[in-house]
Amino acid sequence: MELNTLLSSIKNTNGKFAEEAQNRLDSLTKPQGSMGRLEEFAKQLVAITENQMPVLDKKVVFTFAGDHGVAEEGVSAFPKEVTPQMVMNFINGGAGINVLARHAGAEVVVVDIGVDYDFAGAGLKSSSTFVSSKIVSGTKNMRKGPAMTRDEAVKCIQVGIGLADEYAKKGYKIFGTGEMGIANTTPSSAITAVLTGKSVEDITGRGTGINDDAWKNKVQVIKDSIAANKPDKNDPVDVLSKIGGAEIAGIAGLIIGAAANKTPVVIDGFISTAGALIAYLIEPKTRDYMFAAHMSQEVGHKSILEKIGLRPVLDLDMRLGEGTGAALAMLIIEGGLKIYKEMATFAEAAVAGKK
């Protein structure tokens, strides 16, 4: 589907569904509103799916992987080869996202959207857990020029949309976002600075764990990248291509695709939320389909959440990415749905109501 046609098909969720869900919640054997945000999650799921009894039996977290030319500027504590090594770790089931996705009953789909490594040459082909959709072999160093062309960024978005379509069609009922890409807090911070108007210092964190000097260098690299590319803050795709990354674009696409498919999508941490901000600025109605998984320890995250208007489900000082927060938050969101679906009403349980 043409991107613009798809975007115009995205609608706000229908408040009537949330209202009916609230009526049911208020008939359950508990003081009204006493399950707090769990009630809110249930209402949002009903409104998104337009189904009074939503089902979350099939869950999937998409972990988009991409490399970043800007890694050569010394912005990360880890060497670049960790990106493909972690992709192998995801496939072998040993990474944090594998553990927490198993815990949440979710599948993990690893998407090579921009890794600078030849997985086909290494014998790895598309499978149920590995998707080969490489648009770039790593982005270019954004300190010296655009990370990607506009065409590449759009293609990455379309990869995400395509996955959303495919997995919605396969019957998956909730999506999670995740990513892997050494240096990817650098483009995420750059995007955050440009699109929220905050200073680079205020929204740049320590990523995988850099020291003070490396942090100062990272801030300078981000400032230089913005100065070199002059991204247009009124054009999210321009920002995404010039100072973004392939996995960030894939996540933005997945979210757009989720909204078009009336499927809830749980946004992981800082990098995923940078992707969500791009999706939101492309089409603000996508927000209705988003759940913010958690508050990352990465300092810029709060600013993007506020910009979109999302309140995170969890706050556990996590900062790993991969989709770990999204997997964990799915369990809480599902808890809210079960409260809504499984609790007895005052009438069913013969419990007296409020005096």
Place this chain on the structure above:
Amino acid sequence: MELNTLLSSIKNTNGKFAEEAQNRLDSLTKPQGSMGRLEEFAKQLVAITENQMPVLDKKVVFTFAGDHGVAEEGVSAFPKEVTPQMVMNFINGGAGINVLARHAGAEVVVVDIGVDYDFAGAGLKSSSTFVSSKIVSGTKNMRKGPAMTRDEAVKCIQVGIGLADEYAKKGYKIFGTGEMGIANTTPSSAITAVLTGKSVEDITGRGTGINDDAWKNKVQVIKDSIAANKPDKNDPVDVLSKIGGAEIAGIAGLIIGAAANKTPVVIDGFISTAGALIAYLIEPKTRDYMFAAHMSQEVGHKSILEKIGLRPVLDLDMRLGEGTGAALAMLIIEGGLKIYKEMATFAEAAVAGKK
């Protein structure tokens, strides 16, 4: 066992176990510390159980039920008969705690420790899910005198200790606390005011949902109860008996018993944490065995958590009680343990470390 002998058997957890657990956490394929509080939960479980590979296969939430004489002072939005009605709802599996315990893979054990209703007369006998350990048939109206005698309060504590012993012996690996008792935010607020030194106004909330006038009445009832009983703030059992409740005492006992059995215990919301504060003041080492499930919307909760020195796992605007927050938090704590146990190390996954 004599209470004092039991108390003297409670030890602080051994920091060496947490240290060894941290070494393993730092060898896993993630930046050090990047799983945030999930790492902390895993370390605490290792230290509590003195086991490098703890298992949480059998979980149980104890929902202690009791009535309160002070209910006749119009402090609750719900009539008193809701306490036994909700006990039946728990047994039939239709309450919030049943739903979330199923979600967390935990069993629910409902304990009649002080309900003003004859369940035996109604045909209900002790079973795997219902424990008949009635110490009082509701407390007395504390506005007019002590809620319980000191002897009754100690007996309620011993019920909790006995359950902890029994379920530890049966192989249960983690306990959760919960409660049901119309009007029980009133004694919880009274306990909080006396033991934290905060003003009654600052720590009194709206319980199941009372209006402004009823709230003002509730504050006055609490002030009158404290004035009438003059509980000794240096004697937690005196406070518990005069202005407490049977279920609060049972929870305090369960926590003491959990610590004595080196078993982690997840404290639910405001009322449970009032019980935890009593346990903590009786024996401060019990804190090492506690997890605070969530931050309740009930306004006094924060003050007790601070007094004990606990940071809650979740913050979801919940205020139902029953153990609902404890059940949900178990899922997050278990996620932390799985990260610790199941993730691949850098060596196993052949992933490069920090530069």
